[in-house]
Amino acid sequence: MTTERYGQERRDADGQPPDARFRSGVAAGAFDLPLPGAGNTAERFAALARLGEADPVLARLAEGHADALAILAELDGPPAGDGRWGVWAAVPRSLTARRDGAIWLIDGDRPWCSGAGVCTRALVTAAAPDGIRLFAVDNPGTALEGTWPAVGMAASDSRTVRFTGVPAVPVGGPGDYTARPGFWHGGIGVAACWYGGAVGVARPLLAAARAQREKHRAATGGDRPEAAGVAPPDPHLLAHLGAVDARLAAAGALLRAAAATVDADPKADLRRLTGQVRATVEATATEVLDRVGRALGAGPLCRDGRHARRVADLTVYLRQSHAEADLAGLGEQVAAEEDPRW
Incomplete structure (x- = not known):
């Protein structure tokens, strides 16, 4: 499902809705920004500002993707690959993480997931037995209908996503995401x-x-x-x-x-x-x-x-x-x- 349903009249000057521009931008590497602290942070912030000027919705989606890449690099996470990333870390305890043998599984409903219908991978926080952890998930859970009836940022498709036994890879240790x-x-x-x-x-x-x-x-x-x-x-x-x-x-x-x-x-x-x-x-x-x-x-x-x-x-x-x-x-x-x- 595309975000078009959440902003039916939304078309930019090039005739594309923000989710289509996000897809094409990720594919072209347009949001692979300089990592913060690597000597060119001013260009990173300037690029985000240009995106915000062009379209706040596109900026919101692109910022999440760029932030995910920076987090994965800082915490030695799994390879970013060619996915469209989101960082869905609101209300950390709304998700729980449990072990099933050698793998982790995620359960629960996570609100405020920007790009719920367009992101193919996500970083999510969840309450694990040893504390709040960050996890990388492929093919995130099910975006729930009716959970983003917004006018402002409508096309960001920031719906609640339901996770039911979704396999996850830990990124860093307990508390590392915010520390x-x-x-x-x-x-x-x-x-x-x-x-x-x-x-x-x-x-x-x-x-x-x-x-x-x-x-x-x-x-x-x-x-x-x-x-x-x-x-x-x-x-x-x-x-x-x-x-x-x-x-x-x-x-x-x-x-x-x-x-x-x-x-x-x-x-x-x-x-x-x-x-x-x-x-x-x-x-x-x-x-x-x-x-x-x-x-x-x-x-x-x-x-x-x-x-x-x-x-x-x-x-x-x-x-x-x-x-x-x-x-x-x-x-x-x-x-x-x-x-x-x-």
Whole structure:
């Protein structure tokens, strides 16, 4: 089953739905990004941002695949092969792992499985007798109908998947999935996708400001802004654009700085930095969504299907953040440090 059922009108400029673009991208190696901490993390984050700008749904699927490849490399997992990977690690105890002789079997229902109908392999967390473990599974379980009735991120097909005695290969040991340094690198990668999504939402605002500016210049000859009867560009629209530019510039700079930090010490504990990046990018994207809507009104949301989908998709994607819970965790880390080095 393709994700088309979960976004029937969804077609991009090339006429393909996101799941088809994901299939072709994986086949072409387009999502085999530089591994984090290997010296080119900035390009990894930039690639994820470009995907987010192009289509938040495609970015969500591609980020999961790229994250799986990084996890397998970091934890010496099985060969990635040519599968389309997902990382389905939400609600870790919703799955259980048991031994059957020499093999492991997975049982249970796992929610929030992005690409449920298109991923051919997945990394899943499960409660084993010795703790929470990560497992690689081929031919993942059955995606349950009716478990993703969403509007935003509809085409990501993030349904609940049922596992019934599915064979699994352990990846690392108990607790290794969250204890590894790359867990935080992956969290920053998601923020890069959010950042790109915000850039995509901001594009119509930039286009509107440029159109007003060119119309004014054409009407006044470019050098007579005081010409009677010719309205100058809307100052409120320009103010929103200026604020969006400032926020995106700050978030982009923080992502680039984070990439440099990852490469400088790939084994470092980056919990605090990850919290800072995710909180900053989330706030930036939220403000971009608000300002673009206020500046442009209902028109693009009602008449531009691609923009409307992008806004809905990014709104849902941002909720992968845990909001105040994440901020409280960040605050606890700051309070525990002698010098927060602000």
